[in-house]
Amino acid sequence: MTSSSLRLQCITVDVTGTLIAYKGQLGDYYCMAAKAIGLPCPDYERMHEGFKAAYKNTTKRFPCFGSRNKIHDKEWWRICVKDSFIEAGYLYDDVTSEKVFERIYAAFGSTAPYAVFPDVHPFLRWARSKGIIVGIVSNSESRYRDVILPTLGIRQGFEWDFGVFSGLDGIEKPDPRMYKLALLRAGNLPAASALHIGDSLQKDYLPAQGIGMQALLLDRFNTLEAKSWKEKGIPVFQDLVATQEWIVQNEKLENNDDSRESVSK
CATH class of the missing domain: 1.10.150.720 (Haloacid dehalogenase-like hydrolase)
Structure with a gap:
């Protein structure tokens, strides 16, 4: 990725506003x-x-x-x-x-109140197909892991690999320990090899970036707040389709840089 010479090994994602929305x-x-x-x-x-x-x-x-x-x-x-x-x-x-x-x-333990964004399943499955570890980092209780996400078809072992849930782990965003725990559960990975995707500047972007992770924000609903994020140089995308394109492009740029470095040696 552009901010690191390390290959992207892990993507962590927020849930509400990122993967699902309330009806x-x-x-x-x-x-x-x-x-x-x-x-x-x-x-x-x-x-x-x-x-x-x-x-x-x-x-x-x-x-x-x-x-x-x-x-x-x-x-x-x-x-x-x-x-x-x-x-x-x-x-x-x-x-x-x-x-x-x-x-x-x-x-709220059924599918009735929730809608899964249409780009979610393709994106999560694409990431895992590329060998990228996918984690959920969410301020939510145990039913999200055990009932709600599986009921919505966002299943551990198929769309994601591990999770950090505030109601289970006793910490919550924006506490940076949420992200440190995610890196540990992903295999004790270096922070720079992981990317966090969320919809909150305070709870997602800043704490993840603060421990050295890469981070970006989704603006699903065209908010005025997102304009100020972009003005600060924060990568903001409307959906996971654009996010995937950004990841692929940056990975290609990094690979090209690594190839040129190998040739020069």
Whole structure:
């Protein structure tokens, strides 16, 4: 690659916003769950805001989906869901709250809320076919590894080789230890031989680059923020098709440089 004389040996990828996207807003599913058990449908906007506040507070109280506090991630979500409704102004009794929670928890363990970007499977399979180790680095709980990704057809051993998940490993992005652990699980590789792909400047690009990895960002939704990234010279691509082309081109340039160096010797 252009930033290193080492051959690319590993690619790590973020999940949400990089490989998959939510269909609609998360608060929509909370409203539908309440309505499904006969409750008046909550106000959607209040529910969206309630979820965001509860998620932030629950993350602060119990980091890494409860793994640091020895709380199972399902219990973490039970707390978050209940607080989401409270933040939105809806207080249910324990029995009702549990019914709503179980519907929401089941929905997010299915394919219903997620869409896989069409370039994901071809890109991951291409990388592995080239002998590149592929890792998942995600701020997510155990169901992403065990249920959600496999259900969506993003399977360990076929599309990816190893994972670092905050809910399982007790650390979360932007902590650089997430990326150091990824390099270790990839075979204790040199940082410069690995490339991280994500959609967040703070959580993906900066910490990965900070430990010496190569990094780039995806801008799936044509955001204004991405324009400022490009102005700073950060490689930003709209999809994994363009990313693959960039990798191939840079690998060719490196190989040409290595060939010329061998001839000169």
